[in-house]
Amino acid sequence: MSLTPEQKKHFRTLGHNLNPIVMVAGNGLSENIQLEVDRALEDHELIKVKFSVGDREVKKQMIRELCAIVEATLVQEIGNIALLYRAAQQPNPKLSNLMR
Template sequence: MTLNKNQIKYLRKMSHTQKSLFQMGKNGLTPTFMGQIDSALERRELVKFNLLQNSDESLEEAAHAIASELDAVVVQTIGSTAILFRQSSQVKYQILSQKVKAL
């Protein structure tokens, strides 16, 4: 899925009020962490997570690895925070993606 500038701008605006749901630390990208992000993306479609200082991963690498693994899009990486978007497969959770498609 590719997003145009207006869609990315809208998603950044929507994520601004959200708090980070997850923190990635020294354990890195574990299957449990990936599963939690996957289930959160399925229900919320927009997920924000932080990279802690004790992590060996870089934020860019971690965000793109998660996005490619879970078929998501990296909306933004800033500081130690990354924002991911993926359209939900269930219609009842596709509230945000319907608005994004309209842009």
């Protein structure tokens, strides 16, 4: 899914105050991490994921791989934090970071 520059700017503004929900260590993207990111995206639609990986290229590859697996769009990447977006099938106004 491709986002317009206006959407990306709006999501970056909303994501500024968010804390990382999932933390990925250097041992890779386990099935549990994938399931947790998938659940978090379904609940919140816009989430931050922290990557604790030493190598920059490995981190970028892991972010691309995670986005492909959970079918999310990378909104922004700053340092070790990635801001991911995926529209929920049935958004919950109490949980969604876009509706609060």
